Amino acid sequence: xxxxxxxxSNENLRIVFAGIGNVLRSDxxxxxxxxxxxxxRNNRIVIIPEAGVERYISAINREKPDVLIFIxxxxxxxxxxxxxxxxxxxxxxxxxxxxxxxxxKLSEFFDSETWVIGVQPADLRVGEQLSEPVAGAAREIISLxxxx
Numbered sequence: 001x002x003x004x005x006x007x008x009s010n011e012n013l014r015i016v017f018a019g020i021g022n023v024l025r026s027d028x029x030x031x032x033x034x035x036x037x038x039x040x041r042n043n044r045i046v047i048i049p050e051a052g053v054e055r056y057i058s059a060i061n062r063e064k065p066d067v068l069i070f071i072x073x074x075x076x077x078x079x080x081x082x083x084x085x086x087x088x089x090x091x092x093x094x095x096x097x098x099x100x101x102x103x104x105k106l107s108e109f110f111d112s113e114t115w116v117i118g119v120q121p122a123d124l125r126v127g128e129q130l131s132e133p134v135a136g137a138a139r140e141i142i143s144l145x146x147x148x
Contacts, residue, residue, distance in 0.1 A: 001144060004085045004115055007067050008148035015044050016065035016112075017145075020072045022051045027080075027121030027134045031071040034117075037142040057109045065112045070103055071141075073134075074118025081120060081133030083141060088114040117141060 007013055019035025021028040035048045045063050049056040053070075060068060074091070076082055088107040107114040119138065122131035130138060 001083075001085045001117075001141075003087075004069065004117075005148070007069075007113075007115075008145060011043055013043060013066040014064065015067045015069060016060055016063050017044065017046045017069050017071060018053060018056065018060060019046070019048045020050065020053045020070060024126060024128060026123040026125055026127040026129060027119070027131055028073045028124050029128070030073050030119045030121070030130060030134050030138055033130060034071045034138050034141055034145075037138075037146075039146045053106065057106075061110065065110075068107075068110055068112045068114045070114070070116045072103065072116060072118055073121045073124075074116065076118065076120045078120045079133070080122030080131060081137040083117065083119040083137045085115055085117045088116055091116050091118070 017035055017038050019031035021031040023029035023032050032048050032050050035046050038046050040046055047056055088104055091104050103116055119134055122133055
């Protein structure tokens with residue numbers, strides 16, 4: 001997250017947060033969960049496309065962001081709740097695939113600097129609750145983003 005702190009603290013940058021994931025598949029819903037808790041500010045826009053991020057390309061581009069930050073469930077092959085902010089080009093089709101196109105490929109539709117805040121899931125079964133490790137990571141991410 002240290003790499004995006006300068007972006008979050010720069011009030012001159014227009015940032016779009018996109019919370020993606022399927023809220024009916026337990027930890028896959030971490031992106032929308034976090035996005036709903038991000039405080040909007042003049043330079044911050046929150047979009048919650050959930051599992052239909054492909055349908056929001058125009059909506060995101062209309063906002064003309066300097067920075068686009070996807071928030072998604074990512075398989076880092078680490079312990080549940082592990083999270084990290086990475087540039088989109090470092091994502092190698094490791095999202096939890098509740099969307100039809102990889103985030104890396106999707107990023108080609110945007111002119112902005114693009115990042116992913118990814119959270120390692122514990123459970124992707126049908127359900128609407130986040131696992132405790134993922135919920136803990138989500139609270140930490142929300143707190144960090146809202147502190148800027």
